[in-house]
Amino acid sequence: xxxxxxEIIQKGRTFLVTSHVRxxxxxxxxxxxxxxALRGQGKEVVVYNQDRTPQxxxxxxxxxxxxxxxGPLDGFDAVFVLDCSEIERxxxxxxxxxxxxxxxxxxxxxxxxTTAI
Numbered sequence: 001x002x003x004x005x006x007e008i009i010q011k012g013r014t015f016l017v018t019s020h021v022r023x024x025x026x027x028x029x030x031x032x033x034x035x036x037a038l039r040g041q042g043k044e045v046v047v048y049n050q051d052r053t054p055q056x057x058x059x060x061x062x063x064x065x066x067x068x069x070x071g072p073l074d075g076f077d078a079v080f081v082l083d084c085s086e087i088e089r090x091x092x093x094x095x096x097x098x099x100x101x102x103x104x105x106x107x108x109x110x111x112x113x114t115t116a117i
Contacts, residue, residue, distance in 0.1 A: 012077030014044045020084040021050050021091040028057045030082040035062060050091035
């Protein structure tokens with residue numbers, strides 16, 4: 001699994017990083033850490049959350065890059081969903097929902113699994 005994720009990152013150029021609704025510190029911290037790691041490799045990264053970032057996490061480095069609006073998902077090579085054990089906790093933008101705006105195949109990571117959705 002780790003090799004698959006590394007290959008996706010190596011081959012990809014544009015990534016979406018997101019987490020579950022009703023954000024907590026684990027979610028925001030994980031997103032921003034992956035954002036930094038991918039940007040450090042010269043990748044384009046969008047961090048999206050359905051909910052606004054709670055004010056208590058605004059002090060985190062790069063917290064200002066998180067967006068709450070997102071267009072179609074077709075422009076991303078992969079999507080990383082962090083700290084999210086159930087697809088329903090992804091919110092309105094998950095693939096298959098009317099709000100998703102596209103039908104791209106994305107790679108999703110959820111703590112211990114990698115799944116194409």
